[in-house]
Amino acid sequence: MTSVEEPARSGERIRDAARTRAEILDVATQEFARAGYDGARVDEIAARTRTTKRMIYYYFGGKEQLFTAVLERAYGVIREAEQELDVDHLDPVAAIRRLAELTFDHHEQHPDFIRLVSIENIHEAHHIAGSEKLGKIGSPALDVIRRILATGQESGLFTADVDAVDLHAMISSFCFFRVSNRHTFGALFGRDLLDGAQRAHYRAMLGDMVIAYLTAERSAD
Amino acid sequence: MTSVEEPARSGERIRDAARTRAEILDVATQEFARAGYDGARVDEIAARTRTTKRMIYYYFGGKEQLFTAVLERAYGVIREAEQELDVDHLDPVAAIRRLAELTFDHHEQHPDFIRLVSIENIHEAHHIAGSEKLGKIGSPALDVIRRILATGQESGLFTADVDAVDLHAMISSFCFFRVSNRHTFGALFGRDLLDGAQRAHYRAMLGDMVIAYLTAERSAD
DNA sequence: TCACTAATGTACGAACCAGTACGTTAGCTA
DNA sequence: TAGCTAACGTACTGGTTCGTACATTAGTGA
Numbered sequence: 426m427t428s429v430e431e432p433a434r435s436g437e438r439i440r441d442a443a444r445t446r447a448e449i450l451d452v453a454t455q456e457f458a459r460a461g462y463d464g465a466r467v468d469e470i471a472a473r474t475r476t477t478k479r480m481i482y483y484y485f486g487g488k489e490q491l492f493t494a495v496l497e498r499a500y501g502v503i504r505e506a507e508q509e510l511d512v513d514h515l516d517p518v519a520a521i522r523r524l525a526e527l528t529f530d531h532h533e534q535h536p537d538f539i540r541l542v543s544i545e546n547i548h549e550a551h552h553i554a555g556s557e558k559l560g561k562i563g564s565p566a567l568d569v570i571r572r573i574l575a576t577g578q579e580s581g582l583f584t585a586d587v588d589a590v591d592l593h594a595m596i597s598s599f600c601f602f603r604v605s606n607r608h609t610f611g612a613l614f615g616r617d618l619l620d621g622a623q624r625a626h627y628r629a630m631l632g633d634m635v636i637a638y639l640t641a642e643r644s645a646d
Numbered sequence: 647m648t649s650v651e652e653p654a655r656s657g658e659r660i661r662d663a664a665r666t667r668a669e670i671l672d673v674a675t676q677e678f679a680r681a682g683y684d685g686a687r688v689d690e691i692a693a694r695t696r697t698t699k700r701m702i703y704y705y706f707g708g709k710e711q712l713f714t715a716v717l718e719r720a721y722g723v724i725r726e727a728e729q730e731l732d733v734d735h736l737d738p739v740a741a742i743r744r745l746a747e748l749t750f751d752h753h754e755q756h757p758d759f760i761r762l763v764s765i766e767n768i769h770e771a772h773h774i775a776g777s778e779k780l781g782k783i784g785s786p787a788l789d790v791i792r793r794i795l796a797t798g799q800e801s802g803l804f805t806a807d808v809d810a811v812d813l814h815a816m817i818s819s820f821c822f823f824r825v826s827n828r829h830t831f832g833a834l835f836g837r838d839l840l841d842g843a844q845r846a847h848y849r850a851m852l853g854d855m856v857i858a859y860l861t862a863e864r865s866a867d
Numbered sequence: 868t869c870a871c872t873a874a875t876g877t878a879c880g881a882a883c884c885a886g887t888a889c890g891t892t893a894g895c896t897a
Numbered sequence: 898t899a900g901c902t903a904a905c906g907t908a909c910t911g912g913t914t915c916g917t918a919c920a921t922t923a924g925t926g927a
Contacts, residue, residue: 440893440904461768463684467885482886542830543764546902547682550829560734562833585854590835595855598823599816606822609763609769613721614784614811632807632814638855661874661923689916698876703916705874 434444445476446484453481456496458537461544462492493552495560496545499538506531507565517577521639524569525596529628532600537606564620567593583639595638599631666697667705674702675716679758682765683713717766718780720759725750728786738798742860743853745790746817750849753821754840759826783832788814804860816859818851 452473456465457615467488471478481640485491510527532539548551570589577583587595603618610618619628654774675696677686688709692699706712731748733741753760766773791810799806808816824839832838839848 442904445904461682461684461765463682464768466883468883478886479906480904483904488885496717500924511725530833542827543768544682546827546829547685547764547768549832550734553830553833557677567835587851590837591848591851593835594823594831594839595820595851598827599819601823601827602815604821605826606763606767606819608767609774610815612771612774613780614788614814615810618815627812630808630812633862633864634859637858639860641854641862642853663874666874689913697874699916700876701874709915841904 431582442484445480448474448480449476449484450495450498450506453469453491454499454537454541457495457544461631462480462488462548465492465622467491487553488547489570493556496541497556499541500559503531503535504562504565505570510566510569512569513572515525517573517580517582518640520573521537521570521577521635525632525635526628528566528596529600529631533624534542536604539601542601543605546605566594570631577639584641584643585639592635592639596635599634603627654859663705666695666701669695670697670702670705670712671716672734673720674712675720675762676756678713678716678765680763683769685710686713686835688712708820710773714777717773718760718777720762721780724756724759725783725786728790731787733790733791733843736792738801739861741794742791742798742856744785745794746853746856747849749787750821753825754845755826760822764826772823787813787863798860804859805862805864808860813856813860817848817856820855821842824848 449470453465453470454528456470456473460467465488467478467481471481474480481491485494510524512523515523527543567589570592574583574587574589574592578586617623670691672787674686674691677691677694678684686709688702691712695701702712704832706715733744733746736744736796788810791813795804795810795813800805829840838844
């Protein structure tokens with residue numbers, strides 16, 4: 426999420442459209458993730474940038490479009506990460522576990538992304554709906570899941586007849602909740618779902634859960 | 647979430663502290679759930695009440711305390727519902743499935759509550775932390791889960807050595823995500839997780855998942 | 868029935884905040 | 898090197914929004 430390389434030497438102000446734009450996006454990502462859409466302050470974003478508020482309107486048009494741009498880049502990052510998924514050489518069970526673990530890791534490592542998605546849901550995905558870049562592109566992870574499921578179901582290893590989107594929802598829900606609801610869950614039950622000492626435990630729990638579901642004996646249906 | 651009984655007959659304005667307070671809470675719940683904490687407007691809440699903004703400050707002190715009161719009542723509602731859980735007469739497997747289904751149903755029926763919890767997480771559970779009523783009270787559901795797990799583990803039916811809080815997190819994550827992330831998930835994958843035609847499917851999926859996890863053969867650990 | 872207080876209403880202020888009018892400069896190109 | 902334009906800065910505005918000072922009335926207890 427830090428795409429701006431600091432030139433270290435201060436003083437001389439060189440014009441650099443790309444850098445300015447990227448810096449605004451970086452700071453805006455933090456600010457929106459911190460305070461939500463309505464809680465975020467355009468002036469605050471500008472202040473934490475080496476440029477001024479004027480530039481935000483110059484490059485993005487307004488607060489709304491800025492938030493959309495932030496979302497677009499955040500989803501872009503996750504898609505890139507998913508594209509590096511390489512589990513085709515594993516057997517279906519190991520592949521699914523690996524995929525679940527990578528999802529687990531990615532969510533944990535990008536809490537700002539989780540917050541942005543939560544915020545966007547409060548706004549009923551209004552910005553995604555209005556974005557050309559964020560149409561129903563799906564995600565590379567879905568294709569991977571599809572392939573693994575097909576192999577596992579053919580071989581009879583997987584007894585469940587889930588489809589890829591549903592399995593993706595199952596895996597995501599656990600990973601997402603652990604980060605998104607960390608605070609209320611911690612406050613109410615006195616347990617920090619992101620406690621480092623419990624990390625391996627929850628990571629294994631997720632894998633066990635998904636594998637158990639996929640391989641359980643089913644009553645005839 | 648509608649605790650105010652409408653007296654039908656309008657005109658004569660009778661003073662009724664309890665009613666006024668409750669009406670403010672009702673409207674505030676809707677408004678906060680709709681727009682988030684910062685997006686919510688005190689004037690808007692007042693306008694949709696039969697009283698004035700002055701009363702909000704009279705009874706609650708301010709926007710922040712009003713939101714806390716809204717959260718306290720929302721959590722109260724869910725606790726009451728959980729207290730009616732009655733699954734002790736069922737065998738452990740059926741009991742867990744029933745519990746999961748009731749959680750599923752409750753989340754689906756209270757989207758405003760889900761939104762409030764999402765919003766409170768964006769604010770890092772700040773209001774829960776500052777509330778006396780919302781300290782670590784846990785939830786009645788936890789006790790039920792504890793009892794079922796104990797029975798199931800004693801009898802050897804359940805192979806997993808989860809504890810109650812973890813299992814609660816597993817069940818909640820699926821139910822919560824389905825509601826909280828409905829919009830982004832729908833926009834990105836073209837599937838409405840709350841589609842009525844899919845309801846039974848997802849309800850069964852949750853139960854299957856939890857039971858499979860609890861009863862799966864484990865490699866020695 | 869009289870006074871006292873809880874409950875309610877009106878009108879306003881002060882700060883905040885998204886957005887803009889207008890002016891300036893860096894750097895490229897002809 | 899003159900001029901042109903993309904990139905940038907300053908200062909302001911108009912509307913919004915939380916909160917409150919002040920006035921009023923309903924109901925209750927002495």
